[in-house]
Amino acid sequence: MATTIKILKTVKPPLRWIPEPKDFTTEFLESKSQDPNGPSIEDLRNGPNSVLQEALRILGRCLPPSEPAGRETGLVVGYVQSGKTMSFETVIALARDNGYGVVIVLAGTKNNLRDQSEDRLKKDLGIDEGGDHWYHLSNPTKAQRSQIESKIDAWRKKSSKKSLLITVLKHGGHIEKLTAVLQAVKLNGVPALIIDDESDQASLNTQASRIRKLRAPANAMSTTYEKILGLRDVLPHHSYLQYTATPQANLLLAQTDLLNPSFSELVTPGDAYTGGHAFFKSAVGLVEDIPPGDVPTPQHPLKSPPKSLLKALRYFLLVAAQHSLTRKKGLTSKDRNRSMMVHPAVATTQHKIYRDWVEKAFSALKRRIEADSVSKPGSLSAIFQTEYDALAKTYSELKPLSELIAALADEVLDDLNCVEVNGTPDAEKKVSWKATKYWILVGGAKLDRGYTVEGLCVTYMPRPLGTSAAADTLQQRARFFGYKKAYLGLCRVFIQPSVKDAFTEYVEHEDFVREALVQNRGKPLRDWRRDFILTQLLKPTRPNVVGLGIRRVLVEDWIVPNVLQRDDVAVAENRLLLDKVDKKWSKDFSRDNAATIPRLAPTKGKSSNDVILDVPLTTVLEDFLLNLEVKDPKDAEEHSAMLVALSALLAKDPSLKVDVFVMNQLKPGYRSRVGTSTLPASNKFAPINQYFSQSANAINDRSFFTPDRISLQLRRFNLGHHQRDESKADIHDVTWYALYVPKKLKKDLFVENRD
Structure with a gap:
């Protein structure tokens, strides 16, 4: 102790106090x-x-x-x-x-x-x-x-x-x-x-x-x-x-x-846990696609069991037979079961249809095995050969096919129940796992969140992703996660390709959320920025419980702040920060005139801009972007989203480099704030009316980036209300930046609004 x-x-x-076991x-x-x-x-x-x-x-x-x-x-x-x-x-x-x-x-x-x-x-x-x-x-x-x-x-x-x-x-x-x-x-x-x-x-x-x-x-x-x-x-x-x-x-x-x-x-899972990474990132061959023709729709209802469902059933029977041959005596109910889950849709009418299909297919196989297990064993092997070969690739201790078929005849076929788990009168109200070893459960919502299927090894889920799929709802359907390391190679998950893609994307999202929670564990969550990495496939949760304003921010192409400053302290701190990185990066990396890049070379003389090539993204984040004072609420949201996106990119590829363009060699340029007199007092520091100067058929500010990598523009501005008279500037030496993210590296995020 x-x-x-x-x-x-x-x-x-x-901790507030130290409990004692x-x-x-x-x-x-x-x-x-x-x-x-x-x-x-x-x-x-x-x-x-x-x-x-x-x-x-x-x-x-x-x-x-x-x-x-x-x-x-x-x-x-x-x-x-x-x-x-x-x-x-x-x-x-x-x-x-x-x-x-x-x-x-x-x-x-x-x-x-x-x-x-x-x-x-x-x-x-x-x-x-x-x-x-x-x-x-x-x-x-x-x-x-x-x-x-x-x-x-x-x-x-x-x-x-x-x-x-x-x-x-x-x-x-x-x-x-x-x-x-x-x-x-x-x-x-x-x-x-x-x-x-x-x-x-x-x-x-x-x-x-x-x-x-x-x-x-x-x-x-x-x-x-x-x-x-x-x-x-x-x-x-x-x-x-x-x-x-x-x-x-x-x-x-x-x-x-x-x-x-x-x-x-x-809660940290033990070593035997198999979750999103095990099924969608690490292991190969555990997830099978359900083809579009095997998914019923109102326009194209299925009149007979889809081939992928029958394939899933054959997988399950082989896995059950393997369990029958290798299980130890005296195990608890947690260990004694192997199960298959069929999750077709929410509507209970579909549950009955799928249960009937499974029972008829199972009964037909049972009759065939009982009739031919002795006289025609070769014909039975042909039925299961494809699934057996696939299992053998992912599970090295698989028993010979002939022994598995014998086990089906000896025990599994007589010890298997197929039931519905839903709200209908005929459904199984409470699955008694000790009653029999092998189960096929058919259902919908009752097999979702929180329900434990003992020994689940085969999942058949033709249910589509849906147009408004939420990340948390999708993840709660993953009843096939759990402590299955010992028999992971025997598991199979049948889902549509779009659902597979969504699960794969969720793994990245889940990693980010947990890492953020690790960094903030024990701290009040009301002080934590809730920024989530998600693609267009998923929303974070159902919208009716969201008390924060959230909006989607696409981190791609040019990211340019809208407001140049919110207070004098931020201006002063950012000014010092820019001086520091200008000196440091010029010393540590190669700096040259931007005219050395052919497409940026002016017709005469040198460019007014410099470029610092190959600055590691880690350096850009640690030296500059993470230290910027961004005081405007909307800009802060987008800046936070940008940091999250860049961190996620860095996690995937720590070697990412950034080309830094030093605009006008950091001499302050002038930008007017025309029209700001109509803005409310809370916005008196003005959105810039034109960050990029542009001229037709010419090299302009927007041209200074490297097309296939992240690029950062750094510059200084003097600001004034007069459209052309720089002497009327009333805010001086404001630090500013713009970030370019190529399409191949884009990130799509939800961020919290802070009004």
């Missing part, structure tokens, strides 16, 4: 380490990114239990299927060990998700075994008021070691009932913890966009959001932790939003 405390005391920014946390972690396919006790407890260390950081930023009252809000970000539940279970264990009397888990917006989370919590926290650490209530109502009151009194008197765990459906009605119960209970001096699982879903104020656009009053609230605020209001001492893998909506909350987090922390 001494080592742990020493590590936690070095965390920056400092005691008996229950130790028992919990030891129990989790016993899972045959789970993490080792060393991975759970040791190292700065272990589950315990990260949980200690998270709880250490929450409200200390020793304080009499108050509230705190935090954001915890993981990857899809990366161990977020393990993280908040460990935080819950620590909270119980350190004097929190009540823990509330907002456990999903659908009953199947609440049941899944509730079952796991009861199992992992020892509640199913009647342990001495917890009382548990699910969706409590007023009828349970006296029960809650007695448990709280027992906790307060220390006559019981048990804390109270409440799981509730994330639904306005259920949260309101819980609030009414707790409001009638004395909670002073009872530290509470709220865990909001999938916090970017339903919890946020869907009226935010209408408020921002002045289409709704400033106090407008969506139902679930309002009820969560009401729940928080009846807890005198509490911390509220927002857990999610897709934080885009949380990060775009208005600065004044009551759920805006005051700190962020991250």
